[in-house]
Structures are given as C-alpha cells and as structure tokens.
Amino acid sequence: MIVGTAGHIDHGKTSLVRALTGVDTDRLKEEKARGISIDLGFAYVPTPDGGVLGFVDVPGHERFVHTMVAGASGIDLVLLVVAGDDGVMPQTREHLAIVDLLGIRTGIVALTKSDMVPPERRAEATAEIAAALAGTGLADAPIVPVSSVTGEGIEALRAQLFDAARAFGRREAGDKKFRLAVDRSFTLAGTGTVVTGTVLSGRVTVGDRVTVSPSGLSARVRSIHAQNRPAGEGVAGDRCALNLAGDQISKEAIRRGDMVLDPTLHAPADRIDVxxxxxxxxxxPPTQWMPVRLHHASAEVGARIVLLGDAPPAPGREGRVQLVLETPIAAAAGDRFVLRDVSASRTIGGGRFLDLRGPARKRRTPERVAQLDALALDDPGAALAALLARPPAHVELTGFARDHALADDALARLVETLGIVRIADKDLLIGLAAPTWEALTRDVVARLDAFHADNPDLPGVGLERLRLQIEPRLPAPAFRSVLQGLARAGAAVLDGAWVRRPGHAVRLSEAEELIWQRIAPTLGGAERFKPPRVRDLAGLFAIDEVLVRRVLRLTARTGRVDEVAHDHYFLRGTVAEMVTIARDLADQPSGVFTAAQFRDRLDNGRKVAIQILEFFDRHGVTLRRGDLRRMNKHRLDLFGSLPAGDAQAGEAAGAEPDATAADADQHGRESSPVGRPDFKSGRGREPVSGGFDSHSLPPSIRSAR
Structure with a gap:
C-alpha cells in the first residue's frame, strides 16, 4: 500500500514520516537549508505480514501544490497532517480538496505537535478537523494525536497504518495493462537510466518492452526495485524503480509527467471529454475557452475549457466539459485529474476522464451526449454495453480497450459475456451487439433484393453506395469485411466494384450477344490501341448506333470493355496492357514519363494517347504534374493483375483479394471499376444508370469512413 502525506507547511509531515520509518525524506540541499520540503520524498517500512508500506511525502507550501498533486496521484491512503497549535490552515483545506477530487476515500488524520498544546486545544483542533472533513471522502477518518518529538501516538498510528494495509490488500493487476507515472528520472553509475513512480495498473517484469509516452521512446526493462526491494516484477500499487535501456533513453529524455507503459497503450491524448x-x-463558473492548468498523475500541462452543456457547472456542482491540451499526455479513461488556475494560486476543481478522443466538432449533439452518458459508467463492461446500445451502435474495440488500459484477456471476456459480434479488418476490430448485427445483415440482403428488382439490367449496387444506405454506418474496411462474411455464407457476392445477390447476373440478350460477337474482333488485334468509336462501328457493320452503344455499355458492366473516352471503348485486356506500358515508362530513375513517350510506345495519335492518360488520371492510376506523370502503386491493380512483386507485397500485408466477375476476361480484376450506378456516362450529356462521368474520379472505398 502507498501512503501519501498531505497538509499545511510546517505541520510536521516530514518529521512524522521520519518517526514512522526512520527515513528523512528531505534529500535536497535546499530542503536541508530551508527546513521545508520542496520536492517529493520517499520512505518505506516493512509490515508485520512481510509486506512493505511505501510513503510519499509531499511539500506543504502553496508554491509547491503542483508537486503535491503529482505525489498524491496513485496513493492508496492519505495521511492528513494537522498541527495541534495551528489547526486547519489554507493548505490543509486545499490539500484535502485535492485528495477528495482524486477520489481517495481512505485516510487517517495525524494531529501533530500534540505535546505542545493543552487538552482543551486538542479537543478544539479535533473539532475543527472533523468540520473540515465533513462532506468529503474522509469524513469518517480517525484522528490520532501524535508527537514526533516525544513519540506519543507514533506506535498507535503505525498500528493503524498496518491494519489499513492488511484490509486494503493489493490492487488487481490482471484486468489492466501496465502503466507507471514517472516522478523521477536519474542515472546511477554502473546501472544507467532509472525512473521511479507508482504503478497505476497492470504489471511489468524484467525484460519487458515498454514505451515512454507521450514521447514514444522504446525501452527494455533491465531490472526492477518494487517497494524499495529488488524484484522480478512490479504490480499495480507498487512504488517502482525501473532500470531502462534503449536508444535515446537517458535521464534527460524522460521527465516527471511521462508515463512508462505497455507499448499498445501509447496513444497520447490532447482533447479529452471529462x-x-x-x-x-x-x-x-468556468467560461468558454478559459485557460487552466491540468494536473494528471505526475503530469502538469496547460489546457483550455470547452463547455459541453447548456450551462457551465456551477460552484459546488458537476458538469461535463472538454479539455483542449497545449501538449498531449498519456492517460486512460477513468483517470482522475485536478484543475488549477494559470497563476497556480488556487485549485478550481477536478474530476474524471471520460473520452480521450473528444471530437473537435459536434460536441453537443444528442448522439454525443448519449455516448458520454455511457462512458460515464465506472465499469468498462457496463460502459461498453451502453455504447453498443446507442448510436452509432458500434464500437472500435481495439481503441476502447487501449483507452481503458484493458488487458487482452479482459477484453476477450467482455466480448464473450456481452455476446459481441466482432468484425475484423487488419488492425481494425469493430464490435456490434448481436441484435444490431442481425438487423444489419437483414438490411443488406433486403436492399440488394430491392435494388435487383428495380435495376435488373445492372450487375449490382456499388459497395460505397450500399454502405451509405445501411445503418449502423460502418467504416468502409469493416463494411467490406461484413460483405465478405455474407459472401462466405452464400448471402451475397462481391463482384469487383459491385455487390449482388447470388444468382443475379447481367446478361446480353441473344441478339445483343450476336452483335457483340461481330464487333468484338475489331476492338482487338493490331489496332487494339486505337479501336473504332461507336459511330464507326455502327457504320462498319450497318447496325443502329443506339444499339451498338447499348451493347458496349452492357459489356462494360460485365468487365469486358472500358469506356476510355466518350463512345470510345477498349477491351479490358488492352487497358491492362496499357497500364503495364505506362508502368514500364515510369520504371526509370526519375519515376515519371511524358505523353509523347506513351504515344510513341502505343504507336498512336497524340489525341487518343492523351484521352487514355486522362482516363488513367481520373481513376488514380497515374498522377499528373504539368506534362509529367508517375504511377500510383496503390491503384495498379484497378484494371488488371498486379505485377508479381506487388502481388507478393499485398499478400504479405494481409490484403484481401477481390472477387472476379464470372464473365470478366482474365485481365479483369473488377467487373467494372468505373461503371457505377451513381456516376454518369460520357461528358455529362445524359445520366445513364451504370455508366460513369469521364470527368469524375470514383471515390476510394478504402479511404471512406
């Protein structure tokens, strides 16, 4: 158990700790010279049951309240020290308020200098203390008269502390990941960099990899002292000294206010709803954008208050605000904090972190208020269940576990207990309540059926268009994973850019298929890079131009051809070949090529070559700057197969290959990457369902949210 002192300056905190432990916690030369505590001091005493009681001695001067807050964060029991001659003083009240704001509910009051006052003054001081404690978490704390000079009451106080330690036991470490709030960083000869602090959660063992947050420095734990003893591990509630090793690790690189933590928890926050x-x-009450000093664990940073309610919290009352920090901090949801004014002359208030990722906009919508109501629940399981029942009805489980410092097995238990359906896509793990999942999948199937009924000649609905119609609206990667699951279950088919029901397919009529068989050979062969346009084909085969245009549009939907320019169709295999040619041209030290180089490789006219390149530009295959173009490696597979090297890289990254249309040729990765129902055909002349706008770039489904 960790005991922290609190109280007014010169009320005997350090002398009392020395009487209890035999250790003088004033270690600085200035502290010795001035006779007051300036920085945190630490002492330890063994308990009868073989444990160790750790003491954190804090300064009492009003100038060092920020140091007091750093020491008080993470303690289990407060030892409030009040001198019998002075009684309750200003810093007594401020320290008591800070302890209450930090949620510390266990404490003992030491009435010091009892040998210097008569019995009636003891009684008077005791009454003052009881009045000050009323309405706080220490209202029932025992008051023990002591004297560090004569030894009166010291054994009785020590016995009460040992009893409290036995009753307190140990903090549970299993459900949380490791976090240690750094209050000192120094170098020991022959050892290296050492940091000390209180373990706020989890456990750490020798050899573990850790991260110093918010700086992000990586380190390895070489050795551990827990409760002033060499140890193989440190657990929640221990005062620990960690010997750290790693690149850039030094006493200057780590400072008070940093957090040493499990690497998966490193995600500094700078906009926190509380x-x-x-x-x-x-x-x-506080005003909008009011500047304050935020004290959290051992950190102190500047912040601004953003009001979240219709009215600011009144004095003595509680409300919700957002804290916008000057610099990020390492924190966890549920952590306690204290706010002081910018002049460091008074404590304003404090509370609890709700959401480490507070939004910059739409902070006060009904949906956001409902989310904060859920996050205000103390138990992470209850908070998660409440979030799943509120819009947007899904939770990013990895982020929730990280921000609550939950261990992996603790999250797994919550998922199992609450019956959460998980949707995984690479590093993204989305959770939905089972009823929400069932409603979502039913909605997908129903909308696909309705779309096919209304659009029988279309191959399916665009993935992004479908995503925007479904509630809850999932992030694009997660929605794709849902569709892949439905595809495995036989309820849907992912056909390149389309989503359709099994059994649905766009097919040419017998007459249209005959027309296609006649005109297809003229689009390939030696003249494949400059095929005839619709009007030329109509004249060549004496077929109505409207009918030729319809046949080519239908074949575009099946992935056989692409409309590179208005009424100018190229075979999909030819488009893929032209992508390869452009890639070869860009495969030089400069990484760029010109339209003239591309024209010469195709042995084509400049006008057609420019139209082809503009088609690639629109769909992100090429990136243009002036007269130069370079390839976009992320879009090389849009019209054909990836080169071997890129395909292997995609597999190594765990990329999910897209399904290929049943009637697409061997080069077609998507049945029609540009033929989407929400785009227009040609140059905006007429909206045609299933066509595309040659001046528009289809949105990337990967970047959508």
Missing part, C-alpha cells in the same frame, strides 16, 4: 466538479469556494 466530468468536472467545481469546488464550492469558486466565485463563478
């Missing part, structure tokens, strides 16, 4: 309780003594 519950704020204003102290009753405040003259007025």
């Amino acid at each position: 519950t704020l309780r204003l102290l009753p003594g405040e003259a007025k």
